[in-house]
Amino acid sequence: MPDDLPARREVTDAMRPEPPLGMLLELTHRCPLQCPYCSNPLALERASDELPTEAWQDVLDQAARLGVLQVHFSGGEPMARRDLVPLVRHAAGLGLYTNLITSAVLLDAPALAALSDAGLDHVQISFQDVDEAGADRIGNYAGGHAKKLAAARLVRESGLALTLNFVVHRHNIARVPQMIALGEALGAGRIEIANVQYYGWGLRNRAALLPTRAELDAATEAVFAGRERLAGRMVIDYVIPDYYAIEPKGCMGGWGRRFLNVSPAGRVLPCHAAETLPGFDWPSVRTTQLAEIWNRSEPFARYRGTAWMPEPCRSCDRREIDWGGCRCQAFALTGDAGRTDPACALSPDHAVMAEAAREAEAPPPPFVYRRIGSNL
Amino acid sequence: MSDAADESVAPALRRGVKFRFDTVRDAWVLLGPERLFVPDETAVEVLRLVDGARTLGAIIDDLAARFGAPRDTIAADVTALLHDLAGKGAVTF
Ligand code: SF4
Ligand code: SF4
Numbered sequence: 001m002p003d004d005l006p007a008r009r010e011v012t013d014a015m016r017p018e019p020p021l022g023m024l025l026e027l028t029h030r031c032p033l034q035c036p037y038c039s040n041p042l043a044l045e046r047a048s049d050e051l052p053t054e055a056w057q058d059v060l061d062q063a064a065r066l067g068v069l070q071v072h073f074s075g076g077e078p079m080a081r082r083d084l085v086p087l088v089r090h091a092a093g094l095g096l097y098t099n100l101i102t103s104a105v106l107l108d109a110p111a112l113a114a115l116s117d118a119g120l121d122h123v124q125i126s127f128q129d130v131d132e133a134g135a136d137r138i139g140n141y142a143g144g145h146a147k148k149l150a151a152a153r154l155v156r157e158s159g160l161a162l163t164l165n166f167v168v169h170r171h172n173i174a175r176v177p178q179m180i181a182l183g184e185a186l187g188a189g190r191i192e193i194a195n196v197q198y199y200g201w202g203l204r205n206r207a208a209l210l211p212t213r214a215e216l217d218a219a220t221e222a223v224f225a226g227r228e229r230l231a232g233r234m235v236i237d238y239v240i241p242d243y244y245a246i247e248p249k250g251c252m253g254g255w256g257r258r259f260l261n262v263s264p265a266g267r268v269l270p271c272h273a274a275e276t277l278p279g280f281d282w283p284s285v286r287t288t289q290l291a292e293i294w295n296r297s298e299p300f301a302r303y304r305g306t307a308w309m310p311e312p313c314r315s316c317d318r319r320e321i322d323w324g325g326c327r328c329q330a331f332a333l334t335g336d337a338g339r340t341d342p343a344c345a346l347s348p349d350h351a352v353m354a355e356a357a358r359e360a361e362a363p364p365p366p367f368v369y370r371r372i373g374s375n376l
Numbered sequence: 377m378s379d380a381a382d383e384s385v386a387p388a389l390r391r392g393v394k395f396r397f398d399t400v401r402d403a404w405v406l407l408g409p410e411r412l413f414v415p416d417e418t419a420v421e422v423l424r425l426v427d428g429a430r431t432l433g434a435i436i437d438d439l440a441a442r443f444g445a446p447r448d449t450i451a452a453d454v455t456a457l458l459h460d461l462a463g464k465g466a467v468t469f
Contacts, residue, residue, distance in 0.1 A: 019400055019401070021412055022412075065400075066400070067398070067400035067401060069398060069405060069407055069412065070407060070412065095396060097394055097407040097408075099409060099410075121392050121394065121409075122392040122408075122409040124409070159391055160391065160392065161390065161391050161392020161393075161408075161409055163409050163410075189390065189391075189392065189409070189465055190409055190410070190465060192410075231463060232462055232463050235464070235465045237410065
């Protein structure tokens, strides 16, 4: 029926998603550290599977044309890639905002000078703790903490913007005030105090990592006090664990709405944890254009918007605020990625969150360190 | 910075903050670490004058002349806007 055609075309155009704002490039899964909460998938990709330099450059070109504004070079440890400097230069040349997310144990003065010269805008350094012994135990890397401190000072001296990232859990959450003080002492413009997100390695180690409610409340109070004291000088971003939330986070600003993630081998995902979901045939930049993946691929469309939602989300007035929460968490805790995130108090599965929180009252079991081949 | 704004200071974008025109969205964007603002028309006019050299007073004069608005009104708006952006970590004085 030809009469239908214009109407159909309109529907298709209306359904075309907004362009993505940010892209995370997981250049490699290689990393000298072994954090037990690493957000990488349990099945880590090997160096021989990684995309070559020209393929990453092509991905950057495509991303800029698609509307991406910010690119985050991440991993694993992105500095383990020898072509990081040319990739940063390429991205900066396209006018993209470039952010390096690094453990900083490889970030010495010559490396930093080369990155800064290539047009890097911002460096985010992850810290495992504020004291040497605690930090090096988490990363399972002796001497790492001292190297990070030295690198943070170099970043400041170079004038580049600096963020310190602290992933917090029951072994370091009591030291949130010291973390804020360290950010201040190092002259960071921003710090992130982010509780572990419990997927992948974090979920595997949840009983060893999840803080108690009382520990969390003390940390929250320290963050609020720090924000007030440092207003206008240092931004403090704060992420609580979903286990103590009543509303879920709007994970990635909604599935396939703002953000895309490219894995070392070139698979494209709506978030870095999505590889934990079964039943997806993730599209790859090796075979498909980024615009095609974003605008038309089935995996990006599957949980985009609100049409896929079950109750209670479907009729909830927060459905375009939190987009039903995190799909990876729904899958990890209910076995079905298409359910309401159990972090929501309205979810029929919400009780599993409280059970896990009770685990936090017991003594912590030992860590399972992140290693290629250690998830047994 | 006190409330009776010192107009001799020269606001600047903080290191690591970029203000540029995005041809895909056909809009000006202000980019920072994990931050993104799409400034409205007024903010765009102000931000285009923020270069670390021009003083707050000069920015106000320029806008007041161009928009033919009372200088006091412009001064209050511009100062409030720049303070807001400073609080968000995008601008320094
Ligand atoms: S979380 Fe730890 S192990 Fe994982 S990539 Fe970051 S620094 Fe490496
Ligand atoms: S019911 Fe769904 S949309 Fe409503 S708050 Fe909970 S997760 Fe969000």
